Structure formats: structure tokens, C-alpha cells
Amino acid sequence: MADTEPFTLIEENVTSGGPHHLFDNVADLSSAKTADQDLQYVAALRKANPEMIVTSTPVNNVNLRAFAAAGFATCDLDTETDSFASWRGYVAPSVRSHAGQLGESIHFAKYHYEWSSESFVLYTVGNVQYVLKERVGSEQALGPSHITDKLILTVGEWQASGLNQTVLVYDNYWQRSRDMWLAVQKASWDKVILDEKMKEELTSVVDKFFDSKAVYEDLGVPWKRGLIFGGEPGNGKTISIKALMHSLLFERGGDGSDTQPIPTLYVRNAPQTYDIGSVFSTARRLAPCMLVLEDIETIVTPRTRSYFFNEMDGLEANDGIFVVASTNFLDRLDPGLAKRPSRFDRTYIFPLPNAHERTLYCEFWRAKLRHKPAIAFPRRLCAPMARVTEGFSFAFLQECFVAALLALAREEGGDVLQFRLMGLREDDGLEQYALWRAFKEQAETLRKQIEDSGGDGGEGLGSSDDGVAGAGVGSLQRCECGGSARSQSVPSKEQLSVPESLEDASSLVAGGMLPPLGFGKQRVVNSSAFALV
Ligand SMILES: Nc1ncnc2c1ncn2[C@@H]1O[C@H](COP(=O)(O)OP(=O)(O)OP(=O)(O)O)[C@@H](O)[C@H]1O
Ligand SMILES: [Mg+2]
Secondary structure, eight states: OOSSOSSOOOOOOOOTTSOOOHHHHHHHHHTOSOOOHHHHHHHHHHHHOTTEEEEEEETTTOOHHHHHHTTSSEEEEOOSSSOOEEEEEEEOOSSTTSOOEEEEEEEEEEEEEEETTEEEEEEEETTEEEEEEEOOTTOOTTOOOHHHHHHHHHHHHHHHTOOSSOEEEEESSEEEEHHHHHHHHHOOGGGSOOOHHHHHHHHHHHHHHHHOHHHHHHHTOOSEEEEEEEOSTTSSHHHHHHHHHHHHHHSSSOTTOOOOOOOEEEEEEOOSHHHHHHHHHHHHHHOSEEEEETTGGGTSOTTTHHHHHHHHHTSSOOTTEEEEEEESOGGGSOHHHHSSTTTOOEEEEOOOOOHHHHHHHHHHHHHHTTTOTTSOOOGGGHHHHHHHTTTOOHHHHHHHHHHHHHHHHHHTTSOOOOOOOTTOOOOTTGGGOHHHHHHHHHHHHHHHHHHHTTOOSSSSTTSHHHHSTTOOTTOEEOOOTTTSOOOOOSOOGGGTTOOSSHHHHHTTOOOOSOOOOOBTTBOOSSTTSOEEO
């Protein structure tokens, strides 16, 4: 037997008055028989306030503080009659060049809340709010309180209205995106290189729809329509959708006009039937509205298709809902979507840009860079730039500019980078321009990337200029799924660091489209995240 014991005895220290051990509190709390703290809090609040009705409501359902922060109520912190606890942390900047800020996530607080001449006591405990209101008339101690219910309804409607300088976005759950609203505010057709006729047609189809309720009623047909935007990644489906959103939100309902601004519900991700249910029920509630279904092939799958069609065909009325669906996979789209009349009436195809459109896009960049005297960008670079990017999507073109400008920025002040000439035909005099050299270098690199990721040089690269079945960007075709759409050969934008708009691109910031919601002064990332302090 070994002469050493595996464990040494610890003498029990039962003396009181020693240092406080937080561990004991944590262990004590986590050994509770039940984890339903909500019941405990409600019971405690009822006991302490017998004359009041206690109503619990989750923050992510109705956000009372956000409502107050937007100026519709007042919400004064009371640290005199109860305690306060929060996490303080760091909120990263949305743009890397900006400084981060301090944030706070409140876990426990008591407030005096005033709304519509009514006073409430509000406790926030984690993600739950406890609203206390005196009983009125014959109201029972266990509730409900009619005044609190009215407050909840008002805040809920305010949140759901979509017109408070936010856009309702569904990405597995609903969120309100202030950033999307700002992006839509900046979006406009003049930033989209697209056949003018197609721009006009799109705007007027959508506008007319919303102005023609009476006509549809008169004809006895359901007041609903649907469009599909198809085509390879990065050729303008989403920026065109944003331009449409802009015209509906910002160009209607002006002075003297009897039209109303129309909200858009923007769906990025709704893979399950319950997601689809939530999307359509919210759209029905907010109608008239535009419902955008991005990448519809991820929403309508073999598992969800019959549920989707039931929703779309309106077992419940879909009056006033204008649906715009986008896809990269027209040729593989469920035939029930595009080939069945009355669901989606038209398909618009956004093909790869031809040489003329690529030149226009280079001109666009030229205009954007004209305030940068350090970057020599004469007009005569545009056509050669379009030539070395044959087969590129707009998104790849954009990446080419971004990467070239970054390369130039790196070069600045350091050793002059030697650019390979890559065997491309030399254009007299062009080589003197650093931007041209960098652009050509990047174009070559991106071309390899396109080819490596499946481009065969036939269907994808090289097919655009003169072989887009006679269709330039923005060509408009009746739905002929499978016939006109070309197969996928260009990597998706997820494989690129593609900025969302030309504005973003010019600041060389690649990034996601929809950072989270903002409510008034407080920026609520989600119910449990930090609000800026
Ligand atoms: N027609 C266009 N005119 C001007 N810029 C464009 C055009 N198409 C694309 N771009 C540029 O490329 C970026 C990506 O375009 P967009 O998001 O609209 O592509 P998409 O067709 O929606 O692609 P995906 O199928 O991957 O969603 C835009 O932010 C814009 O900068
Ligand atoms: Mg898109």
C-alpha cells in the first residue's frame, strides 16, 4: 500500500466573519429546485404591491425603453428605491476606421414610465419587463390591466409599422433595420446601370400596382402581383430592389400627393414553414406593402413548397402584397413558382454586363474618384478596363476597383510595386497610369479566381459581351425559366468582399448589408446586446 494518501484533508473553516465568497452565492442559486424565476418575480412584485396589476412582457416582443427612446414616452431610471445592474462593454464600430464605443446592457433596473398621461412602474430584469399599474374599476389583482394592454398594443404597432425610419427584415426572425433604411434612403436608379426602359417599366409596374386597388376590385381579381429577378450573382438584382424600395418609401406621399409611402418587408432567410408563416402573416398585416424574398430557392424547397404555395395563393387574403423574389438559379427554380400564372407574373433577367455597360461602370468609378487628385484616372482608361474584364459581373468589376485602389494605397509611400504585365496587350501610354497597372493586375487575379471556382470560360467568362442571347443588362423577358438563364459559373458575392453600394465601395469598405436595428438614440443590437452609452 502506498504510504501517501491521494487526497489531503482540508480542515473545515466554519468561522463566520471571514471574507465573502461569491462562489457560495452562485452555487446556492444554481442549486435551486426550479429555474422559473419569472414566477418568483411576479409573485414577489404582487405581494409587495397588492394595489397594482403586474404584467410581464418580453423585451424582444415589445421594447418599452426603445419606444421611450424614440420620444413616445418617458422612462426615468429610479436608483433611489431599488438597485441597478448592467454589463458595460465595448461596441465595435460598424466601420473599422471609426472608434469603438462604450456600451451597456441593462439586466436590472427600475423606472418611472409615463405614456399618454398614464404613469407606470417598470422593472427590467434580464429580457423581461414587469409593468406595474394601479387597478382601475373592477380589474382583478391578477390582471389584465387594460391600460397596460393598451400600452403594449401601441408599442407593438409602433414596432410593426415599419415606417419609423427602419425596414422590417426577416433573417430567421424579424428585426428592424435602421441601417437598411439608411441604405434605401441613399439608393436610387441613377446608381444602377440598367436599361432605361427597364428602370421605367419596373418603377411604373410597382407604382401602378399600389395605385390600382380599385381597378383590381372592379375587375374582381385579387389585388396581388409577383415578379422574379433572376441572373448570376452581382449584376444588380438587390440594388434594383433597393431602388424600388426607395421609390416606394421616399418618393410617394409628398406634398399634395394622395399616395401613401409603401413599406417593404425584406426577407433574407426563411427556411422553415414557420418562418414562411410569419413572413406572410406580417405582410398581410402591413399590406399594402412590397415583400422581397431574396434567394427564393432557399425559401421554396421540397420541404416547404406546398406550404409556401398555400400562403402565396392566399388561403388567406394577400390583398395589397407585391412580391419581388430574387434568384441566381432560374433554371433550377421550382416550376410552381415561375411557370404557374398568378403567382409570379414576370421574370426580369439581370445578365452579365456587356462591354458598353462595363465601360459605363468604369465611368461611374471615374466620377466617384474625381475628388482624389492623387489617382490619375483619365476617361481613356475606361474602355481598356472594360476590355480586360470581359465576362466579369458588376460585383467582380467593383472588386477589381476596390482591390486595385487598395494596392495603390499600399504602394503609396513605400517601394513602388512592380506590376506584372501578364501578357495582356499593351495599350500605348496606358502603362504610365498606376491605376491601370493595378487594375489589370487585379483583373487577372480575379479572372483566375473565377475560373478556379467553376467558370469554364464558355458559359461564364467570355459569354457576356456578345453572346448574351441578345440581351444586355436589364433585358426584359417573359418568364421562360430554363431557356434564357445561363448556368452558374461565377462565384457568389459571399466569396468576394463586395461592398453593398457604390458609396460603400468608394470608401473601400467591404461589408454586410444589415447590421442591426436602431431605435432612436439607443442602438439596440438585439434584446441581450449592448446599447451605446
Ligand atoms: N447594374 C448595376 N449597376 C451598378 N452597379 C452594380 C450593378 N449590378 C451590381 N452592381 C454592383 O455590384 C454590387 C452587387 O450587386 P447586387 O447586390 O445588386 O447583385 P445581385 O444581383 O443582387 O447579386 P446576388 O445574386 O449575389 O444577390 C452592388 O452593390 C453594386 O455595387
Ligand atoms: Mg442580391
